[in-house]
Amino acid sequence: MIELTYLRYEVLRTWRNRRFMIFSLIFPLILFLAIAGPHKNLKIENVPFPLYYMTGMIAWGSMVAVISSGARIAAERSVGWTRQLRVTPLPTWSYFNAKIFCGYMMAILSIAVLIAAGTSVGVRLDAEQWLVMVGLLLVGLIPFAVIGIMFGHLFKIDSLGPAIGGVTSLFALLGGSYGPLVTGGPLLKVVKVLPSYWLVQAGKTALRGGGWPLEAWVVIAAWTLVSSVLAVRVYRQDTMKD
Amino acid sequence: MTDISSTTLLHDKVVAAGLIKSYGSVRAVRSLDLELIRGTTVALLGPNGAGKTTTIDMIIGLTKPDAGMVSIFGRTPAEAVKAGMIGAMTQTGQLIDYLSVRELVTMIARIYPTPLDVDEALTISGAISFADRQTRKLSGGETQRVRFAMALVADAELLVLDEPTVALDVEGRRDFWHAMRAFAARGKTVVFATHYLEEADAYADRIILMSHGRIVADGAPTEIKATVGGRILRATLPGVALPELQALNGVTSVDRKGDAVTLICSDSDATLRGLLTTYPFIRDIEVRGAGLEEAFLELTLDDEATE
Numbered sequence: 001m002i003e004l005t006y007l008r009y010e011v012l013r014t015w016r017n018r019r020f021m022i023f024s025l026i027f028p029l030i031l032f033l034a035i036a037g038p039h040k041n042l043k044i045e046n047v048p049f050p051l052y053y054m055t056g057m058i059a060w061g062s063m064v065a066v067i068s069s070g071a072r073i074a075a076e077r078s079v080g081w082t083r084q085l086r087v088t089p090l091p092t093w094s095y096f097n098a099k100i101f102c103g104y105m106m107a108i109l110s111i112a113v114l115i116a117a118g119t120s121v122g123v124r125l126d127a128e129q130w131l132v133m134v135g136l137l138l139v140g141l142i143p144f145a146v147i148g149i150m151f152g153h154l155f156k157i158d159s160l161g162p163a164i165g166g167v168t169s170l171f172a173l174l175g176g177s178y179g180p181l182v183t184g185g186p187l188l189k190v191v192k193v194l195p196s197y198w199l200v201q202a203g204k205t206a207l208r209g210g211g212w213p214l215e216a217w218v219v220i221a222a223w224t225l226v227s228s229v230l231a232v233r234v235y236r237q238d239t240m241k242d
Numbered sequence: 243m244t245d246i247s248s249t250t251l252l253h254d255k256v257v258a259a260g261l262i263k264s265y266g267s268v269r270a271v272r273s274l275d276l277e278l279i280r281g282t283t284v285a286l287l288g289p290n291g292a293g294k295t296t297t298i299d300m301i302i303g304l305t306k307p308d309a310g311m312v313s314i315f316g317r318t319p320a321e322a323v324k325a326g327m328i329g330a331m332t333q334t335g336q337l338i339d340y341l342s343v344r345e346l347v348t349m350i351a352r353i354y355p356t357p358l359d360v361d362e363a364l365t366i367s368g369a370i371s372f373a374d375r376q377t378r379k380l381s382g383g384e385t386q387r388v389r390f391a392m393a394l395v396a397d398a399e400l401l402v403l404d405e406p407t408v409a410l411d412v413e414g415r416r417d418f419w420h421a422m423r424a425f426a427a428r429g430k431t432v433v434f435a436t437h438y439l440e441e442a443d444a445y446a447d448r449i450i451l452m453s454h455g456r457i458v459a460d461g462a463p464t465e466i467k468a469t470v471g472g473r474i475l476r477a478t479l480p481g482v483a484l485p486e487l488q489a490l491n492g493v494t495s496v497d498r499k500g501d502a503v504t505l506i507c508s509d510s511d512a513t514l515r516g517l518l519t520t521y522p523f524i525r526d527i528e529v530r531g532a533g534l535e536e537a538f539l540e541l542t543l544d545d546e547a548t549e
């Protein structure tokens with residue numbers, strides 16, 4: 001009950017933060033329309049370029065959304081809000097869950113906007129394929145949501161912007177969001193251990209049918225596990241300072 | 243601390259025993275024991291750096307002591323927090339944005355098991371007049387009222403306020419303490435930290451005076467004054483060494499500025515007789531009752547001198 005109550009107000013706050021909302025939706029959208037728009041008929045890795053680029057921009061945009069949501073903890077920490085919450089009966093997990101939920105809410109909005117844009121430049125998938133794609137994306141975002149919570153306890157507000165920008169850009173670039181970085185050779189093995197690679201692959205996977213290979217699930221699970229352990233450690237260190 | 247074994251009593255008080263906390267080489271709290279009886283209002287009084295905030299943070303479980311234990315009506319701080327038994331206004335803290343004052347206080351109210359009516363909390367704290375305003379559009383004093391409302395709305399057994407009137411003007415302070423008293427009158431236990439002597443004197447049943455991480459005096463405001471004798475004697479007395487004056491009957495401490503001496507006395511009558519007999523050339527004698535201010539300065543300075 002408590003959980004839902006707190007969640008409701010967190011959703012309200014995210015919804016009212018229009019500037020944050022617009023800016024996190026608009027950049028992937030602009031990039032997508034500017035780059036995929038003129039190349040509607042191109043194919044890349046046997047996938048229509050607009051589909052590939054749509055998934056790439058979704059991966060980037062939704063990654064930023066979930067990381068930023070968790071990282072907002074840094075701001076609430078800096079004004080003493082998290083300390084205030086720690087003397088209330090609200091469990092810390094509920095607080096984190098609310099941040100993750102709001103991150104996913106933003107991610108889903110970002111996905112919806114880019115799917116609409118994709119459809120407008122001719123991306124066509126059947127209902128099942130859309131579902132598989134969105135499903136894979138939502139699962140693939142889990143480690144990034146956890147990384148967001150970790151960032152919220154790791155960084156101060158002034159270093160948070162560059163940290164989120166840098167890390168998400170790197171993940172996006174290496175994962176192939178802006179176009180496949182490597183298509184073969186030993187480097188491919190390296191980028192395949194990144195969760196962002198599998199986010200970008202979600203569109204291609206859905207088009208081909210079926211789901212991710214086992215390798216992808218292992219990568220996502222491993223990143224989730226490792227980032228959770230790190231997040232718990234960072235959280236402990238941060239609250240121990242008192 | 244023999245009462246700790248008695249569970250029935252333990253349920254009716256907040257106990258801290260042997261609390262120690264250091265930050266690096268700074269010993270913030272050194273072996274502190276206290277007992278707060280349910281339903282009383284207690285002031286933790288002391289200058290900055292006395293260890294008030296650290297003590298409070300250990301009581302409410304925000305800070306883990308290096309040693310010692312805290313029991314809040316028979317529970318650990320974590321259990322008490324989880325059960326919603328603590329309403330707290332920590333020393334620093336702003337509000338989160340994108341909510342109105344009423345929404346924010348409602349959100350906190352719903353986290354607690356048996357909250358106060360939100361409008362009632364807003365009324366007591368004086369935040370009702372701007373309840374529909376967004377939190378980021380508040381002045382410092384208004385923010386402080388909202389933080390008070392957040393602590394009140396919990397309707398918790400133990401209300402902890404760390405320097406609650408810092409951002410308030412004179413009128414705001416008076417309103418605040420009236421509100422705090424109204425709340426305490428409902429049988430709640432209130433602990434507040436302050437370095438305003440008059441606040442501790444006027445609004446607490448009991449004052450715990452802290453200095454350098456220790457309790458240096460503990461009692462009713464009148465007892466605190468009695469502890470240091472309650473009289474200050476000033477006079478012009480050239481050429482007499484301080485140890486000589488210190489040796490007089492009824493003197494607790496002495497100070498000199500040029501020819502002017504200040505004696506803090508536990509028995510000023512005896513001191514005066516001694517002075518007049520021994521130093522017939524003494525002049526400009528002035529004796530007056532020591533306020534809490536002097537009691538405070540004497541106790542804390544004394545402590546410093548013995549460091």
